Amino acid sequence: MPEVSAVQPFIDTFPPDAGVRVPDADFITYGEGQLPSALIGLWRAHGLGWYGGGRVALVDPGTWMPVLQTWFGSSVTSTPFAVTSFGHIYHYDRVGGRDRIQCLDPHFQHNAVVAEDGADFFTGHLTGSTSHLSDLRELHKAAREAQGELGQDEIYYFEPILALGGQVNLDNLQKGNGPEHVSDIHRQIAARQPH
Template sequence: MGIFQRLYDRFGKPSAPAAELQPFLQRHPPSAGLTPATADQLARYADHLPAPLLALWQQHGFGFYGQRLVQLIDPDVYRDNLWGWLMRDEPDMDRLPIALSAMGTIFYYRKLSEDGDEDVSFLNPHTSESGCTVWSLAQFFNEWLGEADNLADYLHAKELDAMAARAGPLARDQMYFHEPALRLGGDGSLAHIARGSAPVHLDLLLQLATS
């Protein structure tokens, strides 16, 4: 059975799953240039990620939402890095990266049981700080990403314009980072913000953290 039919059977019509995340879309509208997920990508994650997120991928796509505050990411590109941070020796499809902040904080979905228990957790690659945001994917998108303190503390909403002025606006799969890295003595100031490939820099930060 195709993923589109499975979404239809589960929610009644193709648009219904993404409608569950409508508060998120209203608060953080999709930017231009998003890349919708392919049928292969949707099928690959159909048994591992909630249908509302898959529908969001299908109907809008990977890329920036909310004036580049948050980037929805292709797990194919980031999952090996996340599993490295989590010290997984083998693939763990119950831990999948789904979003990225401008500074590279990874937000990942955790399937905690077959009974529907779940959460969305975060990992800061600059400091290795990690934790749970909320115990529901819908709550993460519709509520947690709407709270001013979370936008300031985790998504750098107050510094985003200054970082863009300093290092240039982000393109897809890019992030801002400290140069030098905090683990190499960087001071974390705006004067030392740089911009580059998120997959490449996340791998560099992982190597620094585990060396």
């Protein structure tokens, strides 16, 4: 399958965890033509769930779409497809006929383009030295030891939230429902802003 061989470096670096499951044919058919072929190939060959010892998850876009709508409004055109263990959301769209993959960092209210090709996203960005996965490698290990493995759609986070002055400290570390927490970060920030 050419789509999978194109992202083999990702699989070598972040092999699928035990709970990864291939979605049904209707799910894959729905994603074809709307998401990068590299992602569809991963869905077919391995599936949704955590990869690399719980460092990054391929997620059901329907579960995470409300989060993007909370952050960017109901007219958002990108589709969430992957999430780090700390809730950074990777989302995809096409602009001017070109692929665009962005990363929402909810902790520091930052959204940036990280790749313009699906295969490059998996083999260049995620496996590279400047990705959140690289930056958070040691913190992820410590979080996993302190809080245990993440379940489906769970993330690690800090309370109080980093965006409102919380500190990256294992004493402040928690884990819980990712879509709820990332949406709550936006709501807490918005509540503190002058109207």
